[in-house]
Amino acid sequence: AQSVTQLGSHVSVSEGALVLLRCNYSSSVPPYLFWYVQYPNQGLQLLLKYTTGATLVKGINGFEAEFKKSETSFHLTKPSAHMSDAAEYFCAVSGGGYQKVTFGTGTKLQVIP
Amino acid sequence: NAGVTQTPKFQVLKTGQSMTLQCAQDMNHNSMYWYRQDPGMGLRLIYYSASEGTTDKGEVPNGYNVSRLNKREFSLRLESAAPSQTSVYFCASRNRDYVHEQYFGPGTRLTVT
Numbered sequence: 611a612q613s614v615t616q617l618g619s620h621v622s623v624s625e626g627a628l629v630l631l632r633c634n635y636s637s638s639v640p641p642y643l644f645w646y647v648q649y650p651n652q653g654l655q656l657l658l659k660y661t662t663g664a665t666l667v668k669g670i671n672g673f674e675a676e677f678k679k680s681e682t683s684f685h686l687t688k689p690s691a692h693m694s695d696a697a698e699y700f701c702a703v704s705g706g707g708y709q710k711v712t713f714g715t716g717t718k719l720q721v722i723p
Numbered sequence: 724n725a726g727v728t729q730t731p732k733f734q735v736l737k738t739g740q741s742m743t744l745q746c747a748q749d750m751n752h753n754s755m756y757w758y759r760q761d762p763g764m765g766l767r768l769i770y771y772s773a774s775e776g777t778t779d780k781g782e783v784p785n786g787y788n789v790s791r792l793n794k795r796e797f798s799l800r801l802e803s804a805a806p807s808q809t810s811v812y813f814c815a816s817r818n819r820d821y822v823h824e825q826y827f828g829p830g831t832r833l834t835v836t
Contacts, residue, residue: 619763644824646827651830652829652830653727653813653815653827653828653829653830654766654813654815654825654827655827656824656825659824700765700766710768710771710781711756711768711825713758713765713766713767714765715763715764715765716765
């Protein structure tokens with residue numbers, strides 16, 4: 611079985627401040643981890659993914675995430691928030707030959723000017 | 724290359740009516756998925772199709788049926804709509820295995836009155 615927990619359904623940051631969105635997972639097999647972003651009235655699009663290899667993963671729009679096996683975490687960060695980063699962010703886990711992907715409940719990011 | 728397309732974009736149904744949501748992808752992906760998105764609940768898997776000719780239940784299949792018409796198309800049918808099926812429905816596709824990300828359509832916003 612696999613699951614994802616995103617801490618904080620809403621996060622507010624000031625423009626230019628650090629963005630940190632938290633994701634913890636559980637998986638009985640080595641996980642493959644994803645962060646997706648959803649802008650209002652749109653579908654989800656991939657920000658970044660971890661499969662194997664380097665544990666620090668860089669994605670689009672200046673985002674990155676670090677896979678920490680010991681902490682079962684895959685937190686998303688961006689050094690300096692921009693107004694255009696306001697969106698909902700979803701962490702997801704897949705693995706073990708499953709076709710299913712399990713999503714977290716999402717975190718809405720608000721950027722305050 | 725249109726990616727994943729969904730029709731219709733919006734739909735209002737009365738309780739008891741039926742309808743089919745259409746999804747098509749032009750990326751030659753093997754796997755296709757139907758999700759529903761409700762506030763605070765993230766994305767929940769309704770049905771998926773690992774390959775042409777196969778379909779499997781997801782987390783919330785009750786009240787829905789699917790058809791994988793061919794490799795490109797995967798439809799979702801509501802036989803007798805209920806207000807609890809008011810939601811935003813997303814179709815997604817993915818290449819063969821679990822290391823790959825999903826590509827999402829723009830969604831169908833369904834209201835059942």
